[in-house]
Amino acid sequence: MKRKIIDMLKDATGNFVSGESIAEKLNVTRTSVWKNIQALKKFGYDIESRGKLGYKLNRIADLLLPAAIQSGLGTKIIAAGNRMVYKVSLDSTNKLAKQLANAGAEDGTVVVAEEQTGGKGRLERNFFSPRGKSILFSLILRPRCLPKDAPKFTLMAAVAVANTMQRFNLPAQIKWPNDIMFDGRKVVGILTEMSAQIEKVNYIVVGIGINANIAPEEFPPEIKKIASSLAEINGGEISRVDFFRALLEECDKLYRVVNEEGFQKIFQQWRRFNITLGHEVKVIAADTGEIFFGVAEDIDEDGALIVSTANGRQTLYAGDVSIRDR
Amino acid sequence: MKRKIIDMLKDATGNFVSGESIAEKLNVTRTSVWKNIQALKKFGYDIESRGKLGYKLNRIADLLLPAAIQSGLGTKIIAAGNRMVYKVSLDSTNKLAKQLANAGAEDGTVVVAEEQTGGKGRLERNFFSPRGKSILFSLILRPRCLPKDAPKFTLMAAVAVANTMQRFNLPAQIKWPNDIMFDGRKVVGILTEMSAQIEKVNYIVVGIGINANIAPEEFPPEIKKIASSLAEINGGEISRVDFFRALLEECDKLYRVVNEEGFQKIFQQWRRFNITLGHEVKVIAADTGEIFFGVAEDIDEDGALIVSTANGRQTLYAGDVSIRDR
Numbered sequence: 071m072k073r074k075i076i077d078m079l080k081d082a083t084g085n086f087v088s089g090e091s092i093a094e095k096l097n098v099t100r101t102s103v104w105k106n107i108q109a110l111k112k113f114g115y116d117i118e119s120r121g122k123l124g125y126k127l128n129r130i131a132d133l134l135l136p137a138a139i140q141s142g143l144g145t146k147i148i149a150a151g152n153r154m155v156y157k158v159s160l161d162s163t164n165k166l167a168k169q170l171a172n173a174g175a176e177d178g179t180v181v182v183a184e185e186q187t188g189g190k191g192r193l194e195r196n197f198f199s200p201r202g203k204s205i206l207f208s209l210i211l212r213p214r215c216l217p218k219d220a221p222k223f224t225l226m227a228a229v230a231v232a233n234t235m236q237r238f239n240l241p242a243q244i245k246w247p248n249d250i251m252f253d254g255r256k257v258v259g260i261l262t263e264m265s266a267q268i269e270k271v272n273y274i275v276v277g278i279g280i281n282a283n284i285a286p287e288e289f290p291p292e293i294k295k296i297a298s299s300l301a302e303i304n305g306g307e308i309s310r311v312d313f314f315r316a317l318l319e320e321c322d323k324l325y326r327v328v329n330e331e332g333f334q335k336i337f338q339q340w341r342r343f344n345i346t347l348g349h350e351v352k353v354i355a356a357d358t359g360e361i362f363f364g365v366a367e368d369i370d371e372d373g374a375l376i377v378s379t380a381n382g383r384q385t386l387y388a389g390d391v392s393i394r395d396r
Numbered sequence: 397m398k399r400k401i402i403d404m405l406k407d408a409t410g411n412f413v414s415g416e417s418i419a420e421k422l423n424v425t426r427t428s429v430w431k432n433i434q435a436l437k438k439f440g441y442d443i444e445s446r447g448k449l450g451y452k453l454n455r456i457a458d459l460l461l462p463a464a465i466q467s468g469l470g471t472k473i474i475a476a477g478n479r480m481v482y483k484v485s486l487d488s489t490n491k492l493a494k495q496l497a498n499a500g501a502e503d504g505t506v507v508v509a510e511e512q513t514g515g516k517g518r519l520e521r522n523f524f525s526p527r528g529k530s531i532l533f534s535l536i537l538r539p540r541c542l543p544k545d546a547p548k549f550t551l552m553a554a555v556a557v558a559n560t561m562q563r564f565n566l567p568a569q570i571k572w573p574n575d576i577m578f579d580g581r582k583v584v585g586i587l588t589e590m591s592a593q594i595e596k597v598n599y600i601v602v603g604i605g606i607n608a609n610i611a612p613e614e615f616p617p618e619i620k621k622i623a624s625s626l627a628e629i630n631g632g633e634i635s636r637v638d639f640f641r642a643l644l645e646e647c648d649k650l651y652r653v654v655n656e657e658g659f660q661k662i663f664q665q666w667r668r669f670n671i672t673l674g675h676e677v678k679v680i681a682a683d684t685g686e687i688f689f690g691v692a693e694d695i696d697e698d699g700a701l702i703v704s705t706a707n708g709r710q711t712l713y714a715g716d717v718s719i720r721d722r
Contacts, residue, residue, distance in 0.1 A: 216683045216713050217543045247594070250563040260592065268547045268573070268588050269682040269714040356595040357542045369546045387542050 071096060073137035074105050079117065079127035088124035132310045133206065134182050139315055141339045145322035146176035148209060154182045158203070161188040164263060164277040167208035171265065177212035178325075180318065186279075198281075198293050205280040205314050209321060212228055212273050213329060213336040219268040220274050221387065222333050222373040224248045224262040225340050227276045230320040231258050232343040240303045246346040246366065246375050246391050248272040255298040257281055278317075337369060346375070353377060356388035366391070397422060397462035398432050399707035405443065406454035409568040442645050456457060458636045459565050460508050460531065471648035474603065481507045485527070490603040493534035497591065497599040499648055503538035504651075506644065512605075524607075524619050531606040535647060538599050539650035539655060543592040546600050548576045548699040550588040552654060552662050553602045556646040557584050558669040561656060563642055566629045572672040572717050579581035581624040583607055585680065604643075609633045662696060672701070676721040679703055692717070 078087055093100045107125055111117055116128040136154045143149060145377055153176055160166055162182035167181040185201035199206055224247055231250050234241035243251045252259035257278045265272040281299035289297050300308050320326060325334055341347065345369075346366045354361050364379035375386040400422055417434075419426045433451055437443055442458055444456040462480045468505040469475060479502055486492055486509035493507040511527035520594050525532055537549060550573055557576050558568035569577045574585035585605045591598040607625035627633050653661055667673065670694045679701075680687050690705035 213441050213685065216545060217590065217592070218713060219683070220543060220592075224594055263598075264593070265542065265591050266543070266546075266589065268550055272589075357545070359538065387544060 071098070071102075073141075074111055075106055076110065076115065076127070076137050076341060079311050082126070084120075084126065084128075086120065086126045088122065091124070101332070103327040108239055110349060133184065133202070134207075136311060136312050138311050139182075139318070141230070142313055143214040144319050147325060149318050149324040150178060152181040155179065155248055157181070157183045158248070159183060159185050159187060160206075162186055162277070163206055163208040164261060164275050167210050167275045167277070168263065168265070168303075171210045171275060177210070178322075179210040181205055181210070182207040182314075198284075198290060198297070199279060199288055200284065200288065202310075203281075203283045203288070205282050205310055205317070206313070208271055208275050208277040209220050209286065211325065213271065213325075215271050216273070217268070217271055217335065218372060219266065220262060220264045220266070220271060221247065222336070223274050223276055223289075223328075225369075226324050226328060226333070226336050227260050227321065228258075228280055229336055229339045230317060231260075231280070231345065233320045233324075233339070234313065234317040235303075237320075238300075238304070238308060238313060240300060242343050243345040244340060244343040245393070246344065246369070247373065247388075251345065252298040253302050255296055257298045257303065280313075282310050282313065284385045333371075333373070337373070340369070346393060348392060349393045351377060353384075353386055353390045354390040355386060356390070363394070397428075398436055399422070399467070401429065402441070402453070402463050402662065403467070404435065405451060410452065410454075412446065412449040414448065416451070418692075431464070442637060445502050459510065459528070460533075460636060460640050464637050465508075465644070469641055470645050471504075473651060474648040475506040475644050476504060476648075479505040481505065481704040483509045485505070485509060485511050485513060488512055488594070488603070489534040490587060490601050493588065493601045493603070494591070496587070497536045497601060497692055498659065500692075501536050501599075503536070504648075505536040506533055507536070507580070508640075514711070523626050524610075524616060525605060526614065527607045528636075529607075529614070531604070531608050531636055531643070534601050536599055536601055537595065537651065539651075542591065542699060543594070543597055544598060546588060546590045546592070547573065548659050548662070549602055549654075550586055550634055551598050551666050551695075551699045552659070553586050553588070553604055553647065554584075555665045555669065556643060556650050556664055557586075557604065559646045559650075559665070560639065560643040561629075563646075564626075564630070564634060565638060566626060570666060570669040570673040571719070572695070573699065573714075577671065578624040578629050581622050582631065583624045583626065584655070605674045606639075608636050608639065609698040610611050621672050659697075663699070666695070672719065674708040675719045677703060678720055679710075679712055680717045682711060682716070689720070 075092060078092055089103050092103045107117055118126045118128055128207060135301045136156050140149060140154055163183050164182045170179060183206050186199045186206050196253060228244045228248035232244055235242035245251050248260040249256050261277040262274060282299060283301045284299040284304050301314045347368060349366055351366045352363055362379050364377040367376045367378050370376055377384045377386060397630050401418060404418055415426045415429050418429045433443055444452045444454055462482050464479055466475060489507045496505060509532050511530050512525045527718060544670045554570045554574035558570055571577050574586040575582050587603040592601045607623060609627045612626040612628050614691040650662060672693060675692055677692045678689055688705050690703040693702045693704050696702055703712060
């Protein structure tokens, strides 16, 4: 119902719509209309009420509400139908996504929140995400694959973000495996988790946290040196709704490519955006904690990083990479 | 308290112990002793009560109760301390183990049940497990490793079972990756699951289902041709308690080897028990469903099966293997 009310107000393009006419069209009471308008205001919609004139939508709030995101969205799997869960505030979108996935949530379900109170990045790092200024969501994917294939979906997600940035004329750089960088600072973090058997992945949850409209001075001091945002790259705020919609479409497109053809095209695109290959790197392996230096050569068919070192080629499946010759 | 009562009755080696003396030693009321005795009887302990004489343990039930399993058990991690959860009946031990692991259960926690009402084997196959005749348990492991390392713990579990069988003078054969076979029929099934991030495994749950004291004629007709049991191999029932205790000790020993030295020794032992390598095999890959034929050459450093086919070497990470030249 809220979605229908918003659509009616949008259609009026800034003019008042009487509560009576809304009630009539939706076949509900005027009190019910009034209650829903109050709820929409709480969500952040700027709706003006004036006696008999009724209700007017002054400005469409840049909230990632299903009504705003799904209306006319060109996706087939991701966030399609009722596969979208919206919360104003969440501990962590990955956490809720895992719960929903354990309870059987469909392939392509999206969990989105305006803020995270306990968001984590890779390696348990905290993720700064002030309310309404980030784009925070998790994708639940159920591909037919083995546990060893899961990291590739992380690269896929990074490519989807990079493609979306390109659509908004923002330069996109990917540091292996999935950090989106600007000027050596991080703009987007991706945290991928899974539940699996040896024979098959039960589900993958890809959590994506985007610093959207955070101005440089808004970052806490300890993060300032290592973080950037879409707004900083753009030199002004972007529409979170538009960006998120475009990103979901990119995710959907790439996910369907993967399901039909595998990862070859994704990896080609990844290489195009990457800033790691061909450079001297310092590596900390995630499993052993081992540190080594070398030149990042390429990614292999598993998405792992091949590094040529003084002791020969090393394959890095997960870990921290810093680029040394820049 | 139940454990202490059982210990006291055991110490009496078939003689009566008065309720009063038990109550005194444990500093509880006689009513409390009586209630606990009733509970122990329900568990299956054969305890005789006779007026003033008190209680006598006639025969130690072959139940996998923590009291029976953990008393004097020589393990350091697995089932150590309070890391053992016992249920008479469970849907599936893996399911409860995953719930406990999600809630933070410790490395080495064991979940054991006398029967499973919804037990599954690999590839969602049902697992036949009549009450009190199987050994059904799940290990919760929290090794420091990557998702791609998880399958190796499945091989480790198979080796632990094989070593235990050897201690009981039962011949043990492992079909890749982890089926314990006798006369071409399956004796033990292992189902490994995990929760992971790209950088690290959160936990691995290794579910082990052993056909212990199931006589050949007790199997349902459709399973009879493909299933065997320890009792069939042994030519008579075995002590489930003794076997389970020995198996937990083997699991503990191998797990500590893995944590300290990696999988090299485990793989050596696996090769010794295996009946797959060197044989012509038919393979169905778990991820693609692809079928191919070839000769099983070896396992690689990931525990994957290397098969030489007419089209070159193939690496099988998960799937079904049947041996053709036997």
